[in-house]
Amino acid sequence: xxxxxRSLLAIESLDSRQILDILALARRMxxxxxxxxxxxxxxxxxxxxxxTRTRTSFEIAAKSxxxxxxxxxxxxxxxxxxxxxxDTGRTxxxxxxxxxxxxxxxxxxxxxSRLIDIPIxxxxxxxxxxxSQGLLDAFTILNHKKSLKGLKIVTIGDIFHSRVAxxxxxxxxxxxxRVVFCGPDVLLPNTATALxxxxxxxxxxxxxxxxxxxxxxxxxxxxxxxxxQINVDxxxxxxxxxxxxxxxxxxxxxxxxxxxxxxxxEMTDEVADCKQSVVLEQxxxxxxxxxxxxxxxxxGRR
Amino acid sequence: MSxxxxxxxxxxxxxxxxxxxxxxxLKDGKVVEVAAPGKTKTVADExxxxxxLIVAPGFIDLHVHLREPGQTHKESIATGTxxxxxxxxxxxxxxxxxxxxxxxxxxxxxxxxxxxxxxVNVFPIAAATLGSQGEKLSDYQALRQAGAVAxxxxxxxxxxxxxxxxxxxxxxxxxxxxxxxxxDTKISGTHPMNEGVTSFALGLRGQPTASEWQxxxxxxxxxxxxxxxxxxxxxxxGKSLEMVRLGRASKVAVTAEVAPHHFLFTEEACADxxxxxxxxxxxxxxxxxxxxxxGIADGTVDAIATDHAxxxxxxxxxxxxxxxxGITGLEVAVAASLTALVHEKLITLKRLVEMLSTNPAKIVxxxxxxxxxxxSVADVTIFDPKKRWIYDVEKTRSRAKNCPYGGMTFxxxxxxxxxxxxxxxxxx
Numbered sequence: 211x212x213x214x215x216r217s218l219l220a221i222e223s224l225d226s227r228q229i230l231d232i233l234a235l236a237r238r239m240x241x242x243x244x245x246x247x248x249x250x251x252x253x254x255x256x257x258x259x260x261x262t263r264t265r266t267s268f269e270i271a272a273k274s275x276x277x278x279x280x281x282x283x284x285x286x287x288x289x290x291x292x293x294x295x296x297d298t299g300r301t302x303x304x305x306x307x308x309x310x311x312x313x314x315x316x317x318x319x320x321x322x323s324r325l326i327d328i329p330i331x332x333x334x335x336x337x338x339x340x341x342s343q344g345l346l347d348a349f350t351i352l353n354h355k356k357s358l359k360g361l362k363i364v365t366i367g368d369i370f371h372s373r374v375a376x377x378x379x380x381x382x383x384x385x386x387x388r389v390v391f392c393g394p395d396v397l398l399p400n401t402a403t404a405l406x407x408x409x410x411x412x413x414x415x416x417x418x419x420x421x422x423x424x425x426x427x428x429x430x431x432x433x434x435x436x437x438x439q440i441n442v443d444x445x446x447x448x449x450x451x452x453x454x455x456x457x458x459x460x461x462x463x464x465x466x467x468x469x470x471x472x473x474x475x476e477m478t479d480e481v482a483d484c485k486q487s488v489v490l491e492q493x494x495x496x497x498x499x500x501x502x503x504x505x506x507x508x509x510g511r512r
Numbered sequence: 513m514s515x516x517x518x519x520x521x522x523x524x525x526x527x528x529x530x531x532x533x534x535x536x537x538l539k540d541g542k543v544v545e546v547a548a549p550g551k552t553k554t555v556a557d558e559x560x561x562x563x564x565l566i567v568a569p570g571f572i573d574l575h576v577h578l579r580e581p582g583q584t585h586k587e588s589i590a591t592g593t594x595x596x597x598x599x600x601x602x603x604x605x606x607x608x609x610x611x612x613x614x615x616x617x618x619x620x621x622x623x624x625x626x627x628x629x630x631x632v633n634v635f636p637i638a639a640a641t642l643g644s645q646g647e648k649l650s651d652y653q654a655l656r657q658a659g660a661v662a663x664x665x666x667x668x669x670x671x672x673x674x675x676x677x678x679x680x681x682x683x684x685x686x687x688x689x690x691x692x693x694x695x696d697t698k699i700s701g702t703h704p705m706n707e708g709v710t711s712f713a714l715g716l717r718g719q720p721t722a723s724e725w726q727x728x729x730x731x732x733x734x735x736x737x738x739x740x741x742x743x744x745x746x747x748x749x750g751k752s753l754e755m756v757r758l759g760r761a762s763k764v765a766v767t768a769e770v771a772p773h774h775f776l777f778t779e780e781a782c783a784d785x786x787x788x789x790x791x792x793x794x795x796x797x798x799x800x801x802x803x804x805x806x807g808i809a810d811g812t813v814d815a816i817a818t819d820h821a822x823x824x825x826x827x828x829x830x831x832x833x834x835x836x837x838g839i840t841g842l843e844v845a846v847a848a849s850l851t852a853l854v855h856e857k858l859i860t861l862k863r864l865v866e867m868l869s870t871n872p873a874k875i876v877x878x879x880x881x882x883x884x885x886x887x888s889v890a891d892v893t894i895f896d897p898k899k900r901w902i903y904d905v906e907k908t909r910s911r912a913k914n915c916p917y918g919g920m921t922f923x924x925x926x927x928x929x930x931x932x933x934x935x936x937x938x939x940x
Contacts, residue, residue, distance in 0.1 A: 338715030
């Protein structure tokens with residue numbers, strides 16, 4: 211068994227034991243019953259990219275453990291004036307105990323972790339990774355399924371631009387699930403199958419959905435398309451999750467979405483609000499899992 | 513000037529058909545005598561014992577960024593050529609993406625001025641179009657007279673078919689080679705690495721190989737129509753070499769160079785977002801690397817060139833997608849080639865000398881260089897093909913340290929570099 215992770219940069223560096231430990235700890239966490247285990251610890255939330263859900267989630271998680279937080283946005287004076295990530299990180303290092311970081315460039319947290327010595331928690335970097343989301347998705351699935359082993363988890367939509375899809379695939383693969391990616395060529399290159407063991411591509415949505423235990427829908431990230439042409443009508447016709455399509459999945463299948471969700475695009479209102487949808491549960495679980503992440507990385511470390 | 517005797521070494525001069533022990537006498541910047549060991553007649557006042565070493569016509573790097581004028585925080589002509597000397601290069605061809613862009617006889621002359629403090633020969637490659645904007649040709653005749661040895665918009669490929677056609681035609685008339693950085697930027701998007709399994713996993717956008725080979729295909733086609741000499745810079749894909757082969761089969765005057773990093777590394781080296789492995793063209797797949805090695809072995813590749821691209825630390829120690837493209841390589845290219853090509857039995861020492869000296873001299877038409885026949889310029893590279901050493905990038909003569917070779921062990925080391933009869937680097 212590996213030691214407790216020092217930073218959380220990506221799921222790839224965790225083994226299944228470490229993953230299960232964090233998930234087990236998350237089950238004991240509840241923001242409605244705050245703890246003081248991280249009292250006196252200072253956590254910087256360094257956000258180079260806008261985020262409501264993840265930032266709020268980490269902030270509440272940190273405070274629910276008694277830590278104090280400071281939010282730093284990319285619009286912060288020094289960053290806007292052109293300060294490098296290295297210098298921002300070094301400055302923060304002398305005043306905080308850990309950095310939770312969101313950055314539009316893939317690999318930025320990996321770079322920062324090489325440059326400074328305090329723990330870095332990746333809260334999403336470019337198209338690369340979003341490990342806390344991967345953990346909370348696994349946590350949510352485990353609230354409904356006994357284990358991930360052998361589950362058919364279908365992820366549909368804009369996989370190319372999705373750090374969630376990558377982190378999820380690594381995590382689900384490590385816990386023994388079958389990961390099926392589904393989407394059009396431009397949003398899902400064939401190279402995706404090499405991401406982790408057990409990842410496959412099924413282009414036809416109906417075929418992909420057959421017998422699925424979990425359906426993970428992704429938003430088309432219009433802001434990252436960079437000239438790629440997506441015909442919206444065509445996309446909806448081929449990849450929108452409708453009530454009738456959902457019937458192809460197992461009866462007890464759950465529908466997930468990392469948000470933000472665009473109703474009418476990747477799924478209909480009907481599906482978004484149906485009983486099988488666990489989208490809102492994901493949000494609450496996000497806080498618990500992030501409490502567990504912060505506790506794991508910062509707890510007992512002085 | 514003194515007379516220098518080089519004795520005891522093994523001379524490899526492919527242009528002169530020599531691969532045997534021989535002594536040489538250098539005088540007044542020229543080779544004045546080549547003779548069997550101990551048989552020289554000229555009286556020398558200085559002697560160098562080169563026992564166990566290879567003596568070769570000075571190595572010529574066709575692709576170097578010296579960054580001067582304008583970007584001396586990265587490199588200068590003095591520091592870049594000092595690195596070249598330590599790496600065994602007696603001549604470097606300097607790319608024109610300086611500030612200002614070298615598209616004028618004035619800049620071309622300025623770069624060759626003795627005041628720049630060059631340690632080895634600097635042969636400017638002038639911009640093929642004004643400002644390397646790809647719109648209007650520069651004055652090839654005047655640039656040639658000022659000392660430019662080739663034309664290129666390196667880093668900014670000439671995309672417009674019509675302009676490339678004009679460039680090839682005019683260069684042919686003037687007698688200069690057009691060097692193309694083959695990259696269709698509309699396809700590549702100048703993304704930070706190769707498109708493939710690794711780029712997907714890293715969440716980085718990738719350059720497909722087609723952005724390179726389709727441009728080579730086009731350039732070969734235009735060269736076949738316009739005549740003239742086309743040289744493809746830093747080939748990184750197997751398919752580009754296919755295009756070169758096809759061109760040659762139909763008698764197009766096309767040559768190709770590869771950079772050591774493309775035969776040493778693959779895209780997987782980027783897996784940790786290490787910007788020391790970020791360059792353009794990017795490191796490619798294993799299959800492409802193998803195709804490059806085949807091209808070196810079968811003669812498709814004419815030259816090894818470094819694409820020495822120095823940058824300041826602050827331009828590299830940043831986010832992978834924002835970091836500058838390029839790595840330094842002057843000090844290790846010869847050692848890396850000996851290690852990965854000669855000692856791996858892919859090519860002979862003679863073929864290595866061809867790729868580092870004989871052929872580059874021909875490609876840019878450097879008269880009296882690329883050979884050590886009597887009467888030629890006394891540019892000599894002396895190396896020990898077997899010496900093992902570890903490259904310490906902290907001690908580099910270059911101003912920049914953006915180099916993945918630091919800490920690597922090589923077999924084969926340059927021991928002395930002689931430019932115009934003068935020893936400019938020696939570890940003898």
